[in-house]
Amino acid sequence: MIKLSDRLQMIADEIKKGETVADIGTDHGLLPIFLYESGRCPKVILGDINKGPLEKARENIALHFGADALDDDGNHACGGALALRLGSGLEPVAFGETDAVVIAGMGGILMTEILGLDLNHTKSFKKLILQPRNGSHKLRWWLKQNGFVITAEHLVVERKYICEIITVEPDLVTTDPAAESPAAIVLPEDIPDEALDLEISPLLYERKDPLLVSFIKNKIRIEEKVVGFVSEGSGEGEGHERIAAANKRLAALRAKLALAEEV
Ligand SMILES: C[S@@+](CC[C@H](N)C(=O)[O-])C[C@H]1O[C@@H](n2cnc3c(N)ncnc32)[C@H](O)[C@@H]1O
Numbered sequence: 001m002i003k004l005s006d007r008l009q010m011i012a013d014e015i016k017k018g019e020t021v022a023d024i025g026t027d028h029g030l031l032p033i034f035l036y037e038s039g040r041c042p043k044v045i046l047g048d049i050n051k052g053p054l055e056k057a058r059e060n061i062a063l064h065f066g067a068d069a070l071d072d073d074g075n076h077a078c079g080g081a082l083a084l085r086l087g088s089g090l091e092p093v094a095f096g097e098t099d100a101v102v103i104a105g106m107g108g109i110l111m112t113e114i115l116g117l118d119l120n121h122t123k124s125f126k127k128l129i130l131q132p133r134n135g136s137h138k139l140r141w142w143l144k145q146n147g148f149v150i151t152a153e154h155l156v157v158e159r160k161y162i163c164e165i166i167t168v169e170p171d172l173v174t175t176d177p178a179a180e181s182p183a184a185i186v187l188p189e190d191i192p193d194e195a196l197d198l199e200i201s202p203l204l205y206e207r208k209d210p211l212l213v214s215f216i217k218n219k220i221r222i223e224e225k226v227v228g229f230v231s232e233g234s235g236e237g238e239g240h241e242r243i244a245a246a247n248k249r250l251a252a253l254r255a256k257l258a259l260a261e262e263v
Helices: 006-012 030-037 051-065 108-116 136-145 202-206 212-233 237-262
Strands: 021-024 044-048 082-086 100-106 127-132 148-158 161-170
Touching: 006 030, 006 100, 006 127, 006 148, 006 161, 021 030, 030 044, 030 051, 030 082, 044 051, 051 082, 100 108, 108 127, 108 136, 127 136, 136 148, 136 161, 148 202, 161 212, 202 212, 212 237
Parallel strands: 021 044, 021 100, 044 082, 100 127
Antiparallel strands: 127 161, 148 161
């Protein structure tokens, strides 16, 4: 059985036995291979915008299941249980074709563009598991504005980074491809997050995530560096404002840390 990284395993664990999945931006295809090989998913679509990653996924499929597992066209494997599709975002997946969609290892802003292209299409899937590499607060803002409910949040370490895994459900599952999609609300330049709830999800406190304290401490370390760096420059005018803003954020982060250490 293929051994996944802790990050991919945590994503896999958000999928229930019997669910079908589309893995968008699959790259190496390791997650779909695991989902099928472990018997958790009867059907998995491997989507990617680039040919190179799909080729890599094909090679990994051949490595795990044997070259015979692939059809002649190389776009299906394991009797059609694995389907490789070239295309951007959800475009190569039909309305409601799978129960769940995974989008992992891309920037949060790119995810909002993929999800917002056709809201009805995106909401035709019952569950989305998102693992943004950055901009997670922007993604959470977008999800909330566009009618998605965050049902679970998890943190997991990969190399020296703490990754965020966000599981969401549409507030209303729509399956009519003919219905006109409402235009998605797009990200503004600036997202106010005074309470830091978009950055540090309250669900992580509720679930007492074991990495929550380290996650906040990392943010504090970065902000302390900003204060040190700006202070070395100028303490006047614009520099003064930046130091004041960074200190305000530091105070808010320390309050969040104190709360996390209590739970
Ligand atoms: C860093 S890899 C992530 C691989 C895997 N999902 C993971 O988390 O380990 C990002 C992949 O997303 C693909 N990608 C980028 N933009 C995309 C888009 N708009 N639609 C589909 N795939 C995309 C890239 O080609 C690449 O294979």
